[in-house]
Amino acid sequence: xxxxxxxxxxxxxxxxxxxxxxxxxxxxxxxxxxxxxxxxxxxxxxxxxxxxxxxxxxxxxxxxxxxxxxxxxxxxxxxxxxxxxxxxxxxxxxxxxxxxxxxxxxxxxxxxxxxxxxxxxxxxxxxxxxxxxxxxxxxxxxxxxxxxxxxxxxxxxxxxxxxxxxxxxxxxxxxxxxxxxxxxxxxxxxxxxxxxxxxxxxxxxxxxxxxxxxxxxxxxxxxxxxxxxxxxxxxxxxxxxxxxxxxxxxxxxxxxxxxxxxxxxxxxxxxxxxxxxxxxxxxxxxxxxxxxxxxxxxxxxxxxxxxxxxxxxxxxxxxxxxxxxxxxxxxxxxxxxxxxxxxxxxxxxxxxxxxxx
Amino acid sequence: xxxxxxxxxxxxxxxxxxxxxxxxxxxxxxxxxxxxxxxxxxxxxxxxxxxxxxxxxxxxxxxxxxxxxxxxxxxxxxxxxxxxxxxxxxxxxxxxxxxxxxxxxxxxxxxxxxxxxxxxxxxxxxxxxxxxxxxxxxxxxxxxxxxxxxxxxxxxxxxxxxxxxxxxxxxxxxxxxxxxxxxxxxxxxxxxxxxxxxxxxxxxxxxxxxxxxxxxxxxxxxxxxxxxxxxxxxxxxxxxxxxxxxxxxxxxxxxxxxxxxxxxxxxxxxxxxxxxxxxxxxxxxxxxxxxxxxxxxxxxxxxxxxxxxxxxxxxxxxxxxxxxxxxxxxxxxxxxxxxxxxxxxxxxxxxxxxxxx
DNA sequence: GTGAAAGCGCTAACAG
DNA sequence: CTGTTAGCGCTTTCAC
Numbered sequence: 001x002x003x004x005x006x007x008x009x010x011x012x013x014x015x016x017x018x019x020x021x022x023x024x025x026x027x028x029x030x031x032x033x034x035x036x037x038x039x040x041x042x043x044x045x046x047x048x049x050x051x052x053x054x055x056x057x058x059x060x061x062x063x064x065x066x067x068x069x070x071x072x073x074x075x076x077x078x079x080x081x082x083x084x085x086x087x088x089x090x091x092x093x094x095x096x097x098x099x100x101x102x103x104x105x106x107x108x109x110x111x112x113x114x115x116x117x118x119x120x121x122x123x124x125x126x127x128x129x130x131x132x133x134x135x136x137x138x139x140x141x142x143x144x145x146x147x148x149x150x151x152x153x154x155x156x157x158x159x160x161x162x163x164x165x166x167x168x169x170x171x172x173x174x175x176x177x178x179x180x181x182x183x184x185x186x187x188x189x190x191x192x193x194x195x196x197x198x199x200x201x202x203x204x205x206x207x208x209x210x211x212x213x214x215x216x217x218x219x220x221x222x223x224x225x226x227x228x229x230x231x232x233x234x235x236x237x238x239x240x241x242x243x244x245x246x247x248x249x250x251x252x253x254x255x256x257x258x259x260x261x262x263x264x265x266x267x268x269x270x271x272x273x274x275x276x277x278x279x280x281x282x283x284x285x286x287x288x289x290x291x292x293x294x295x296x297x298x299x300x301x302x303x304x305x306x307x308x309x310x311x312x313x314x315x316x317x318x319x320x321x322x323x324x325x326x327x328x329x330x331x332x333x334x335x336x337x338x339x340x341x342x343x344x345x346x347x348x349x350x351x352x353x354x355x356x357x
Numbered sequence: 358x359x360x361x362x363x364x365x366x367x368x369x370x371x372x373x374x375x376x377x378x379x380x381x382x383x384x385x386x387x388x389x390x391x392x393x394x395x396x397x398x399x400x401x402x403x404x405x406x407x408x409x410x411x412x413x414x415x416x417x418x419x420x421x422x423x424x425x426x427x428x429x430x431x432x433x434x435x436x437x438x439x440x441x442x443x444x445x446x447x448x449x450x451x452x453x454x455x456x457x458x459x460x461x462x463x464x465x466x467x468x469x470x471x472x473x474x475x476x477x478x479x480x481x482x483x484x485x486x487x488x489x490x491x492x493x494x495x496x497x498x499x500x501x502x503x504x505x506x507x508x509x510x511x512x513x514x515x516x517x518x519x520x521x522x523x524x525x526x527x528x529x530x531x532x533x534x535x536x537x538x539x540x541x542x543x544x545x546x547x548x549x550x551x552x553x554x555x556x557x558x559x560x561x562x563x564x565x566x567x568x569x570x571x572x573x574x575x576x577x578x579x580x581x582x583x584x585x586x587x588x589x590x591x592x593x594x595x596x597x598x599x600x601x602x603x604x605x606x607x608x609x610x611x612x613x614x615x616x617x618x619x620x621x622x623x624x625x626x627x628x629x630x631x632x633x634x635x636x637x638x639x640x641x642x643x644x645x646x647x648x649x650x651x652x653x654x655x656x657x658x659x660x661x662x663x664x665x666x667x668x669x670x671x672x673x674x675x676x677x678x679x680x681x682x683x684x685x686x687x688x689x690x691x692x693x694x695x696x697x698x699x700x701x702x703x704x705x706x707x708x709x710x711x712x713x714x
Numbered sequence: 715g716t717g718a719a720a721g722c723g724c725t726a727a728c729a730g
Numbered sequence: 731c732t733g734t735t736a737g738c739g740c741t742t743t744c745a746c
Contacts, residue, residue: 020494022723033733038725046731063518065489068496069429070723074738078426080474093457094657099450106477115490117437118475120463132422133472137377138739139425161420245657272658300451300602300657301629379739390717395741403715427739431722495723 021064030058041066072138080115081105081325082140084130084158086148087121091243095269096297097314098146101168104318105144112326114141127154135161142325147171147179149211164328168321170213178328180321180339184214187310187343188221188264189228191292194308194345195262196229198353200290204237204260206251206270215240218266218294234258241270248273256281260289262351268293268309275303275350286352296346308351311344378421387415398423429495437472438462438682439497441487441515443505444478448600452626453654454671455503458525461675462501469683471498484511492518499682504528504536506568521685525678527570535685537678537696541571544667544700545578545621546585548649551665551702552619553586555710557647561594561617563608563627572597575623575651591615598627605630613638617646619708625650625666632660632707643709653703663705674698 023034023041030037032055039047040055047055058064072078083105085092092098102118109116119134121127134140135158145155147169158165159177167179195203205222208215223233236258239251248270255263256277265271271293278289285291285305296311324339347353380391380398387394389408396404397412404412415421429435440462442449449455459475466473476491478484491497492515502512504526515522516534524536552560562579565572580590593615596608605627612620613634622628628650635646642648642662653668681696704710 023725024723034724035726035734036732039732042725048731051731065493067430067723068493069426069435070495070738071725072426072738073424073430073723073740074725076738093453093460094655096450096657099456102475103450103477103479106475107479107483110477110479110483110486113486115496116475116477118459118463118473120460120467120473122460122464122467126464126467129467129470136422136425138427139472245659269657276658298451300453300626301633302602380741381739391740392717392742393715396716399741405715408715424739427722428741429722430724430739431741433722 021062022067026055026058026062026064029062030055076138078115078139078141079113080117080140081109081142081144081322082117082119082134083144083146084119084134084154085121085146086152086154087123087126091269092120094244095267096299097295100297100314101146101318104315105322106318107315108319108322112322114322114326121154131157134158135163137163142166142329144168144321144325147213150213150216164325164332166321166325166328168317170217172213174338176336178324178336178338180317180324180341182312182317182341182343184217185221185224187312187345188218188266188294189225190221190343190345191294191308191310192222192225192264193228194347194353195264195290195292195351196225196231198262198290198351200262202234202237202258202260203231203262203264204239204255204258206239206241206248206255206263206265206274208241208243208266210240215266222264241266243267243270245269245273245276249277252277253281262290263292265291265293268295268297268299268303268307271307271309271350272299272303286350290352291350293350303350305350306348308348308353309346311346313341317341378419379424383412383415383419383421386419387412433495435472435496435498436470437474437497438466438499438501438679439474439476439491440501440503441476441491441511442478442503443509443511444480444483448626449477451602452600452624453656454624454652457654457671458503458675461672461677462679463675464672465676465679469679471679471683478511488514491515492520494520499523499686501525501678501682504570507570507573521682521689523678523682523685525674527574529570531695533693535681535693535695537674537681537698539669539674539698539700541574542578542581544669544702545575545623545651546582547578547700547702548651548665548667549579549582549621550585551704551710552621552647552649552708553582553588555619555647555708557619559591559594559615559617560588560619560621561596561612561615563596563598563605563612563620563622563631565598565600565623567597572623579621598623600624600627602626602630602633606634609634619643619647620649622648622650625652625654625656625660625664628664628666628707629656629660643707647709648707650707660707662707665705665708665710666703668701668703670698 023037027034027037037055040052106116119130142164145167147167150172170181171177207219237260239254241247241251252274271291293307293309296309380394384391384394394412397409463473476487499521502524504524507529527538528534564576594617596611598604598608609631628648650664650666653666
């Protein structure tokens, strides 16, 4: 430091404090041009080693950071990804699904040097206000959109803006849309088939909303499994839930009248509510009614008995979605793709598999 | 539309499709200069009404949106707020607190026209990678930081960068730092005092981590209430939890040996775990052991018996934090302030108040 | 009221 | 290897 004249030190101090340094300033302090500093900041080759060192030291001592807006303007890349959770997603703060998904997305963003913009839509007005912010060029490099209600207009509008976009879950119209999903139909099939093989005769279902593709697909898997096992579909054994605990409880009370001996629930959280209703009716799980759920996420309270369920890796789901989107951003010319993640049936006590043996 | 020559229509089509319109393009199409379009976009006065109309129509028909990066560069405002959740916040996806907080923050951002950048830090490496992104000028107008472990280095580094920042919760060193909080000491006091007034003699506590200010403050309220009621502090009745259900369960098992007749839990979620332990020990709530919790957030499963607890409005907490931050952004010269939100003791069945009467 | 011109801070040719 | 230069798309004086 002894080499620097006092006036430069003074300048450095000024600059450090108000922290409004530009490349030009740093260049001046390091005795190089703004281009060279830029090269150093962006790890370009072709900078002499001792110059690079000197610049790096100046950058460090001044606390200089690249101005993101200026960089974004010239590179046409914001390094920001938008995550949109539509307003019909009510269960945001009761079902661990969304927090877990966001964790996966956030971790991927961190690792891949993207910033994560979160858009929680809670009303029609929000939607209108937010739309320009997500579709405005220059602020987002791509969009992750949680699939929700079928015929979602926002999804169509966004798809029209031909920005890189990946839908999380199956969109209703999947023509020419990139999405990542699990095979809900076969996963549900697998779960219900397991109950059939265990010998249950009256297998009921608490489905998700029939206005969502998840709800539709998981129900389809249930129906398919029954048909495959030559069972009749009994509508009195089926009730439409809303992916909440309270919904599961309420729907189970309805189904109880039809005397089921097993239940497939389209989510663990609904299964918990349903089990509560069963217990209140004085019945035993799994002896009187067996249970299979869907999700296998850690709920805030342990379930008793432990729930047999379809495991999906929500964290990886979010992570992969980000990788998929970045891939799209880097090469937008690719034809649309669908990524299907694996699921697995985890057998625990609630299905009665252990008792039967 | 009949007035426009074919070549203009063609141009409009081109521009609409590749959607890379600039102010200049829109101006050309509307027959005005870029400045006028800018004025219209920003709702400036001094634009003739018919010109404004014409421009607005062109904007609409072309689907033009302002380029955020360019605007941010010139105005030095990104209209983006950063929310930082430090890595030691483990309970992100089991405790409803964080999702709820984020909901409040997101709603405020939507209403006040800000974009929300979410930074979930899960490792030391994340912290290093993220730090430049949050402190880099030009990308964030301000920061919301969830207070966590005492002596958090990130908080100190960020405070040093003198960007507008609001800490959610009490920071360890509160000198010259803006924060929003609830009065944890008095809230806990109120809860424990309630138990004292109900006549309980051996009141235990499951505290939060002693490395967090929430943990420390709520414990202090507990101690203060006991002293105020002329009780001795019995360390065997106190155990340090971690704000998880499993932690509450485990700590309760320890305290059980000391034969408490009431428990103050520093969070509802821990109370749920503790109640599970009590039930497993064959004891009745509230007859054998009464409970008071803290938070009053909707848990995924209803608590039985309903929990007497300190209510805090987490959604409003998040909302207010955003308003506070924006206030700071708009006038950075203000001296540091602290906002303290109200809490309220909600009496339900778990404390035995109803039985006693 | 409206347009021309300057410039926000950066990257990326293009020279040298 | 390094500096000069030309914009990226926008807002904002300053003239008229």
